[in-house]
Amino acid sequence: MNDPFEGLTSQIFDNKHVLEEDYDPETILEREAEIEAYRNALKDVLFGRSPSNIFIYGKTGVGKTAVTRYMMDALQYQVEKRDEADRLHVLFHNCNNDSAYGTLRAFINTLRSDDAPTFPKKGLSTSDALEEFYSLLDEISGTFLLVLDEIDHLAKVNSLLYEIPRARSNGHLDQAKIGVIGISNNYRFRDSLSPKVKGTLMEKELSFSPYDADELRTILSHRAEKAFVEDAYVQSAIALCAAKAAQDTGSARQALDLLSTGGDIAEDNGDDTVTDDHILAAETRVQRGRVRNKIRDQTPHAQLILEAIAQLEESQETPVRSKTIQSTYEQVATYWGTDPLSSLRSVQDHLSELKMLGFLSRTERNDGRAGGAYYEYELAMDADAVFTARKEIEEESTT
Template sequence: MSGPFSDITDTIFADKSVLQEEYQPEQILERDKEIDEYRHALRDVLFGNDPENVMIYGKAGLGKTAVTMYMMDALNEEVETREQADDLFIHTVNCNGKSLFMVARTLVNEILPEEASSFPRRGLGTGDAFETLYQQLERLGGTHLFVFDEIDHIDDANTLLYELPRARSNDYLDDARVGIIGISNNYTFRKSLSPKVKDTLMEAEIAFTPYNATELQTILNDRAENAFVEGGYDSSAIRAAAAIAAQDVGNARQAIDLLRVGAEVAEKNGDSQVTDTHITRARTLVQRGRLQNRISDQTKHAQFVLEAVARLEQDGKTPARSKQVMATYETVAHSWDRDPLTTLKSIQGHLSELHMLGFFTQHERNEGRSGGHYFEYELDLDASIVLETRNDLELGNDSITSPSE
């Protein structure tokens, strides 16, 4: 007796993992300029000197994390061959949804000896976590590079970026050397830092610009050669996925997602080769899925603000001022049985952040002495998709997770 899977005997994928987000390519394509800037910024490590701090900027999907991991691996290998270089330790933390205490605790637990008890979740504070961290860094000695992905999402970046770079000058460290690599999707992140932090960092800045269609084709051709069986893809699929992504935001991750989902569409149709027709059909699926992920990455109250503007948009009440948004936001929070934030300033903060992330269009108004200076906001997305996604999130779709506050 045949089962429901018995007729599935072929696939156009040779290695589907090559098209997954977590895949780390052995060779980085179309980022020679950024790699060269990175190489120069990290060269002091090879000679046993204090590492330079580095800040990486660019929208999601432009290769910031992939290039950083590639450079960390390459630096680690090179240090092994250099007599002047100290032992190198690389610590990586994604800051999305984490407090400063959580980041410090994560770092401490990563480098504690195996026989030691974990740093507790409760009972001790952030200062205690940093004190323990410095003790463990001194125990190990050597050079420590801290890679903070999505550093703009941490609740107190000023303290983090002031504490670690000044650890030696403040006599917390003698033997260990410390360098910071911050990765941010927010080009204006540095402006939010305090003057003393900016003076302390003295960092090298590397900006990742969007890929063009030709660069995306190079990346996709490389992935496709390993991802598909022979004859499993047509060059028209590569061109279509690259063109769509380039017209949007030049996002390599989006282009790769289009190619993967297009191939899934082809298999569902019983086709043995992915073509531009399948990529066109995949476009809506990918856009909806990527928007869903972007929304779920936001904190709950940021999502409530986003939903509030989407509701105002559907009612034809945008562009809207922050006071209008706050009134609807309170309704949204109560509808999901959550207590709303109580200050207009907190709502304005979420509006500003969501604008910088590309969710909103912001309109500056200046009506002089009578009307004053203020901003109005409207959604830069399809309101119906935002509201559908929010509904799915609140109804507990297990495939989607959301950070806390």
């Protein structure tokens, strides 16, 4: 059998990684105001003071994590040049579908020496994990910044955000200083925190707005120069990617996906230049992938509620009230071996958030004295996309 990859070359891309999500750019474009606000929030670290707690808000793909990594690198560089600054340790953790205990365990295992045993997954409490965590911080000493990406997906987040900011004042830390940087796509995340946590945090808030078409065009042009070989794209294709993404989400990630996928399509077709037609073809492919990724980003219960509404949509029972959704959701959760949420209010909270994130449409009804006012919900996306994403997620969890 002949080698199917024999003679295969890349005639479009020079460095495709520049267009990928995990690429860390050396220069951050179109975020000057956010960088300035971040700088002011972090400056105490340079003078050996306790760091502020900082919360970053904004939609997916608007530069929150990229700017944070950029600022952490710049801060580390400055700290190393200043005698008055303590040694800086930055710990990153993605909280998606994690718990307070799991997050602490990840930090502990990062801080422990290579020859030390790993902190156990089970058998100990969150209090035990906090005790070990504080011990390690004081042993290492210096300033610690805990970057919690997707913090709104962290289970039992109140316990972590109540304890850690008070660690020094409560006598748990003597040598170390600590600050929390939370990154969230949910602008209402703070509202979900308990009053005592809000009083403890005293955080500084930074908001990242969606990019407009001109900003996205600047970012794409800069990346395209590095990603493609010379003359492998037309400028109108760059402008089209920027316009499409700006009209939809204002996400640089979406714009970069469009451009990268357009390059793939051009390469697959044997074309040596990415044109507007390739971008239009890429739009459909990227849209399908974005729906799957958005569903993956939701909490397990939010995913199950979406699947329940998709079932109701398929059987033409939508728009539908929250009580009916709750009943179907309980069946879906049981089918997948998950204990469902026990209260209608919890389901309604998830419905409100899913509506805010664009997964659902909501209509207010009023039946007057007989039935009063209430909401009805239906999917704002294709039900098949929900079923496909959920099937993939469940299959991945069993492998």
